[in-house]
Amino acid sequence: MDVQIRRDVEGIIDANRKALSQLDGRGILITGGAGFLGAYFLDLLSLWNETGAKKHCQIYCLDTFITGTPRRIAHLEGKGYFHKIAQSVTEPLPPGLEVDYIMHFASIASPTFYRKYPLETIDSNVAGTRNLLEYAAKRKIASIVFLSTSEIYGDPVASMIPTPEDYRGNVSCTGPRACYDESKRLGETLCMTFFRQKNVPVKIIRPFNVYGPGLRIDDKRIIPDLFHSAIFEGGIALHSDGKPTRSFCYVSDAVDAMLKVLLSKLDGEQFNVGDDSQEISMLELAKMVRSQFSDEMKLTFKASEEKDYLTDNPLRRCPDLKKIRSLLGYEPKVGLAEGLSRLKGWYERELEETGGSGR
Numbered sequence: 111m112d113v114q115i116r117r118d119v120e121g122i123i124d125a126n127r128k129a130l131s132q133l134d135g136r137g138i139l140i141t142g143g144a145g146f147l148g149a150y151f152l153d154l155l156s157l158w159n160e161t162g163a164k165k166h167c168q169i170y171c172l173d174t175f176i177t178g179t180p181r182r183i184a185h186l187e188g189k190g191y192f193h194k195i196a197q198s199v200t201e202p203l204p205p206g207l208e209v210d211y212i213m214h215f216a217s218i219a220s221p222t223f224y225r226k227y228p229l230e231t232i233d234s235n236v237a238g239t240r241n242l243l244e245y246a247a248k249r250k251i252a253s254i255v256f257l258s259t260s261e262i263y264g265d266p267v268a269s270m271i272p273t274p275e276d277y278r279g280n281v282s283c284t285g286p287r288a289c290y291d292e293s294k295r296l297g298e299t300l301c302m303t304f305f306r307q308k309n310v311p312v313k314i315i316r317p318f319n320v321y322g323p324g325l326r327i328d329d330k331r332i333i334p335d336l337f338h339s340a341i342f343e344g345g346i347a348l349h350s351d352g353k354p355t356r357s358f359c360y361v362s363d364a365v366d367a368m369l370k371v372l373l374s375k376l377d378g379e380q381f382n383v384g385d386d387s388q389e390i391s392m393l394e395l396a397k398m399v400r401s402q403f404s405d406e407m408k409l410t411f412k413a414s415e416e417k418d419y420l421t422d423n424p425l426r427r428c429p430d431l432k433k434i435r436s437l438l439g440y441e442p443k444v445g446l447a448e449g450l451s452r453l454k455g456w457y458e459r460e461l462e463e464t465g466g467s468g469r
């Protein structure tokens with residue numbers, strides 16, 4: 111396990127020991143386990159097994175590797191409690207699979223890739239989510255979490271920023287981002303239907319722009335894209351006018367929140383997960399990434415080669431976190447400058463270990 115990820119995960123374990131013991135001796139399925147957030151969650155569970163658990167939990171990692179990489183989970187292979195299931199979440203689950211907890215991360219999450227694979231994105235969020243909910247209902251599992259997205263709010267009206275969970279959204283159902291936004295919305299509808307009709311103990315999480323070690327440099331989301339241009343082109347390239355704003359959340363803060371939600375009894379609830387301490391423009395972000403290298407580095411505005419790059423791009427994004435703060439005592443801790451520095455360290459280690467490819 112990477113040194114920084116290990117350090118961060120140790121912090122999450124320290125803050126959640128009592129709740130984590132619920133997992134001892136149980137089975138847990140992580141869909142999308144080879145991706146950014148899923149693999150981080152696997153590292154958390156693995157370290158818990160090895161340093162805190164009274165009895166190992168059995169960890170099942172399901173992935174098609176459409177955007178995730180086998181390399182990201184290679185260090186877990188061979189551990190007796192780790193089981194890899196190489197299949198789509200839309201296919202029937204392996205017969206005899208016995209799990210009590212499910213984290214459903216599987217979905218293409220990067221806009222460039224969901225625009226390239228729109229049907230696969232819709233299928234993971236709709237057919238895949240239904241598949242897991244049917245299993246959860248039949249087996250009467252302890253808890254299941256659906257990873258939705260802040261994108262279900264679309265481009266919120268100004269009075270709804272910061273955006274609370276009860277905002278209904280301002281979303282295009284036909285644009286190039288709709289395959290993601292609308293399939294997450296229908297995924298949420300499925301979750302609430304199974305909660306109301308079949309008492310499935312499902313919770314919904316809406317993450318707001320999570321970043322940190324584990325986020326592939328060729329992922330094409332904004333932060334890796336800025337690092338990519340700084341490292342491989344020697345300059346920072348912005349594909350917008352720099353004015354849209356976002357609120358970025360460091361991965362260990364987000365995963366701490368996800369764990370708290372999974373192990374809570376707050377069934378049928380939706381939670382924003384993010385960091386509301388700094389809503390910044392893309393230009394300010396570009397300058398912060400640049401300062402990780404040199405303030406002299408060239409910063410340019412260059413149209414993306416992808417024609418739909420900016421279509422329906424939300425202008426502002428900032429979470430209202432009152433609900434998760436008051437119900438689960440969540441508090442983001444790692445500021446953006448510190449998080450970017452930890453991410454830079456991870457990119458340097460990854461590029462060195464992979465001979466510059468990052469894969």
Ligand SMILES: NC(=O)c1ccc[n+]([C@@H]2O[C@H](COP(=O)([O-])OP(=O)(O)OC[C@H]3O[C@@H](n4cnc5c(N)ncnc54)[C@H](O)[C@@H]3O)[C@@H](O)[C@H]2O)c1
Pocket residue numbers: 141142143144145146147148172173174175176177178179197198199200214215216217218219220230233234238257258259260316317318319320321
């Ligand atoms: N990272 C964020 O900032 C963020 C923000 C909002 C929502 N989310 C949601 O969190 C989840 C995880 O995001 P991430 O950043 O780790 O994305 P990611 O692309 O890094 O990981 C997704 C993983 O799912 C796998 N996958 C895709 N379709 C699959 C399928 N049909 N069956 C099995 N595996 C499949 C991919 O191969 C990949 O390993 C996604 O559902 C995403 O929509 C993430």
